Amino acid sequence: MWQLYQFPLCPFSRKVRLMLSEKGIAYELWRENPWEMREAFMHMNPAGRTPVLHDPERAITLIDSRAICEYIEETTDRVPLIIGTASARAEIRRLVALFDENFFADVTGPLLNEKMKKRIFLKQPPESRVLRDAMRLAHEHLYYIDYLVDHRPWLAGPTMSMADLAAAAQISVADYLGGLDWNGHDQARAWYSVFKSRPSFRPLLAERMEVIQPPIHYADVNA
Ligand SMILES: N[C@@H](CCC(=O)N[C@@H](CS)C(=O)NCC(=O)O)C(=O)O
Known part of the structure; x- marks a missing residue:
């Protein structure tokens, strides 16, 4: 299952959460305070920013909310959110x-x-x-x-x-x-x-x- 590294007031993580929920994709929340610069998190994302979306089974790590949202949009048919001409x-x-x-x-x-x-x-x-x-x-x-x-x-x-x-x-x-x-x-x-x-x-x-x-x-x- 997807794991979303985030903290409650990160607006970019909120955008990803809305996107996943609107599309009916299951995910787990993993709490991350980027200002603590946790070593394992810095290893996953050297920019040290939330959100990070990670799937350990498929070894996929996605970084940057826009890149994440575009990935979700491209890989899911349900509820298109970048639509039209x-x-x-x-x-x-x-x-x-x-x-x-x-x-x-x-x-x-x-x-x-x-x-x-x-x-x-x-x-x-x-x-x-x-x-x-x-x-x-x-x-x-x-x-x-x-x-x-x-x-x-x-x-x-x-x-x-x-x-x-x-x-x-x-x-x-x-x-x-x-x-x-x-x-x-x-x-x-x-x-x-x-x-x-x-x-x-x-x-x-x-x-x-x-x-x-x-x-x-x-x-x-x-x-
Ligand atoms: N362009 C990035 C911005 C992410 C971002 O700025 N995240 C903030 C939290 S809301 C952060 O992690 N800041 C910590 C830092 O910049 O050191 C995105 O869309 O994901």
Whole structure:
């Protein structure tokens, strides 16, 4: 069976978990704190980052969430998530990159650094300026989701795609860390609450990262 090396608030691991669940692929969770740089993990992935998807029976090790998701997509017929014409598939990949790179750099990454890494690992207080900037940029990203949802049923087009999974994974971590103010983002909120109700999402919402508690609305599917 697949083993996914991850920690609960890793947005890239969350994207892979959503992908595996949507496709009905069984996997085990293996807890990995990349900041501890465990020797056996560094041996498996010299970049020292989660997620890593490993199948010991077939001796397959997959590294990098996008490479992992593309592998799953290419090797499974069920529930295609990179779909449509070449242009439609390019649009899906553009949005995956936007959330993996820009949203992470602007919002999820700084929140994780200030609220998780500094608290658990570095034992330092968060910097309020960095948190304010991340929340301001989160608004810009939520406005863009509002715009997309105004024009399309799902972020990249008429059906759910990998773009929705990538966005929901980043947003769920930012929301857990109290970095999102949903006021004025009714369209984005409606799109996200549909996601929150999906069976693939429920285990993520139920999970907690030790010592860090999410806001009350985080796991509420009606919020
Ligand atoms: N592009 C990579 C990014 C993975 C990544 O940045 N993972 C973070 C956790 S969310 C990590 O392991 N950081 C540890 C480090 O960079 O040392 C992917 O999509 O898998």
